[in-house]
Amino acid sequence: MMKVFEANITHQVSDYLNDNLKNVVSVEKANQKIYDAFGIMYFFDNAEDLQILKEAISIPQNIVSEPDRTEYGDFQTNIELANKVAFHLTTKNILPEIIIEPTCGKGNFITASLKHFSNVKKIFGIEIYKPYVWESKFNILDFYLSNPTEDKPEISIIHSSIFDFDFKTIAKENGTKEILITGNPPWVTNSKLGSLNSSNLPKKTNFKNHNGLDAMTGKGNFDIAEYITLMMIKNFQHQKGNIALLVKNTVIKNIVFDQFTKKYPIDNIEKHCIDSKKEFNVSVEASLFYCRLNSKPAFHCAEFDFYNKSKARPSFGWLSDKFVSNIDTYSNAERIDGKCPFEWRQGIKHDCSAIMELDKMNGHFVNGLKEEVQLENDLVYGILKSSDLKNTVINEPRKYTIITQKKVGQETNYIKYNYPKTYKYLSGHQDIFNSRKSSIYNNKPLFSIFGIGDYSFKPYKVAISGLYKTSHFTLILPQHEKPVMLDDTCYMLGFDKLEFAVYSFILLNCKTTTQFLQSITFADAKRTFTKDVLMRIDLLELAQSIDKSELQIELNYINKTYNFDLTLSCWRDFINEMTPIQMGQIELFA
Ligand SMILES: C[S@@+](CC[C@H](N)C(=O)[O-])C[C@H]1O[C@@H](n2cnc3c(N)ncnc32)[C@H](O)[C@@H]1O
Known part of the structure; x- marks a missing residue:
């Protein structure tokens, strides 16, 4: 593996690009060539990028050390897990025509989607970190070079902050199509970003309407992934399709909790627990969050072990106006669910x-x-x-x-x-x-x-x-x-x-x-x-x-x-x- 634009690139891809682009001077021609061969739109932003890439792949590279990316909640999903998620969705007979990866990183969810879904017309990946935009593109090329007969939908890998990106246009242009929003949004909280003086935040940070004191005492602390998941639900709620995102368990709990007041039109809400130590080497409980869009609002979430579907766990959510973590056992003690006469x-x-x-x-x-x-x-x-x-x-x-x-x-x-x-x-x-x-x-x-x-x-x-x-x-x-x-x-x-x-x-x-x-x-x-x-x-x-x-x-x-x-x-x-x-x-x- 070598690096170009600080992005990993396989020898297979760099050899391909070297062979096919060395005599191409115009960026339009280069982009057309890549589009024809792989379906990727605007592979190069400009002529300079084309020139830099051509020079870079013609000489051997040094390994560049990875920068600190804490503020971007950067935990890339390994390809095996991304493949398992995509496969899991196919077992639910999900056949998306449009796929959106809101923060696509190195693009493993995109290549997993190319491998598992056969009816895809368009894919959109958004990513803030330019080297990952490149790496996504290189990984897609690598996928097709190894799997030349796979379908080639139109793919756009867009270098942008998700907070500046206009999803409404995608929703409008593809309103009748079956959509899938998949990926793994950043694992970082607004307070962590605050302590890093980072501006990687939605413009309206007080999105949960907590008051000033809550913000000070930590109640106003929220995960950026929660904001992004809700942003996806809001933008695509009236569209036929599904959401499947890897998020911290607290994000799923908060979404189901907020269903009582927000009543988002989502149902079949599921939480498939993963082993985040094994997958990401972190000690935070996380799961695949799944729901169906454009449905009658559901108020509870079924819980499973992602690796062993038969091992169902207790469902949680709302039972009339009470939020419970175990719907099965709650009935045994329901009668004492009220208000404590003494103040804790x-x-x-x-x-x-x-x-x-x-x-x-x-x-x-x-x-x-x-x-x-x-x-x-x-x-x-x-x-x-x-x-x-x-x-x-x-x-x-x-x-x-x-x-x-x-x-x-x-x-x-x-x-x-x-x-x-x-x-x-x-x-x-x-x-x-x-x-x-x-x-x-x-x-x-x-x-x-x-x-x-x-x-x-x-x-x-x-x-x-x-x-x-x-x-x-x-x-x-x-x-x-x-x-x-x-x-x-x-x-x-x-x-x-x-x-x-x-x-x-x-x-x-x-x-x-x-x-x-x-x-x-x-x-x-x-x-x-x-x-x-x-x-x-x-x-x-x-x-x-x-x-x-x-x-x-x-x-x-x-x-x-x-x-x-x-x-x-x-x-x-x-x-x-x-x-x-x-x-x-x-x-x-x-
Ligand atoms: C947890 S990683 C997951 C990457 C990829 N979805 C995957 O599953 O491998 C989160 C990604 O979000 C990107 N990111 C962070 N803030 C972003 C923003 N404001 N807009 C777009 N991407 C962002 C990071 O650079 C990182 O690649």
Whole structure:
């Protein structure tokens, strides 16, 4: 393999071009020759390209190192996988006349399509990176030189950003034809592009209409592939045809989630899970997303193993107005899908662990820089991280933190006067606080933290790690009468009464809750358990329907294991606490 225009070219192709173009001077003639032989439109953009190519293939090449292409989400699909995808589509009797590869890279989906589909009239490939435009063209030539009898549709490989490309013209000109949109759009998120100062973004980046805070906290983060997939659906929704794109699983989940409000005219939505470690050497769950265009909107997605079709997985999607990850098991726990009467809260966020996370060694606090730290006790609290929440009951934290505020935005001047040692320590590391990247800290008091409020100071808590794949709730007790805090990877309910915390802890760890959470969460999400998920647990319904003897057995077990002496005497109060006040009552006392 050698390189021309920084693109790989096989000896077969370079020999062919050398033999056939060495005496051609006009770019029009050269383009006509390639079109006649292979169907590729405008192979050369200009005479200069023709000249450069002719010179390049007449001399031996050096290998050029690959540039960093992170901002382009560059994970080229290997030809074997592209072939399997195309073959899979033929088993569905898909016979496209028009094929679009929205970000075609080196063109493996195009050559796979040439190999597998027999009725194709036109192919369009769009690609932002010029060397790949060339490599696609060279690969097509190579394909035909090895398979001279294959059909030759008209092929356009276009050097453009997909965000500047006008798909409407293709849709208009081919409105009656069967279309296939296939490929593998870039694997990169808008926030990653932001951190790279990249402009490889759609012009309207806030396409999901998230508000400013969502964007700051990451909720407004989206995958460019999601934008591109939706762009394809919108442009071709009224056209007969299909979409088959390799995307991250989160993209598919988001599209099906948005179906509730958007109602895109797509159906037969399918997710065929691939092994992205094997195919792309990355640890991100990804799948082939398939759907049929121009149909009555479907609201759920059938899931399969791409390599073994018989291994069907649970379907996910909307069941009336509820979004569930496992439609089959959901019915067992559906009755507790509602609204939690208590508010789930995320733990503390400080983005400054080197300074704010402390270990206790031989009676001294030591920070992440291995410095011994002198502090007054008042603002120091025990803190738990996700890894601590494997335990069932905790009253002895491994780590400590400094709680600089009682609520978000509170002035922190008081630390200077009331806690001089703490102030000296914090201000000595002001530079590290100042270098916190997130804009939530801009124009906020010194040493600000987030995820703090009255609820943080509740003595008894029940918490879960958002990062774990299966649900497990932990009971957290105060340490020497001081509440223990949680970090921002965890979610919690806070209580003043130990009994309420223990009752909630039992309910949250019961079989019904576990089944319910299993049927509404996605284990491949970055965060399995989020505030939105936890707020769906109707603890009141659960409490009212739980078998009292089961409750007593659990309580006895907890009493015995952890040396408590708790009874169900507060159960009625617990139920009352969760029961909403009737409107009539409010009006009466208003
Ligand atoms: C994940 S790779 C896949 C390439 C090809 N579809 C395949 O399956 O092998 C994504 C491709 O998108 C291209 N790309 C990134 N941003 C683009 C843009 N704005 N417009 C067109 N192509 C883009 C990258 O250069 C890269 O070739």
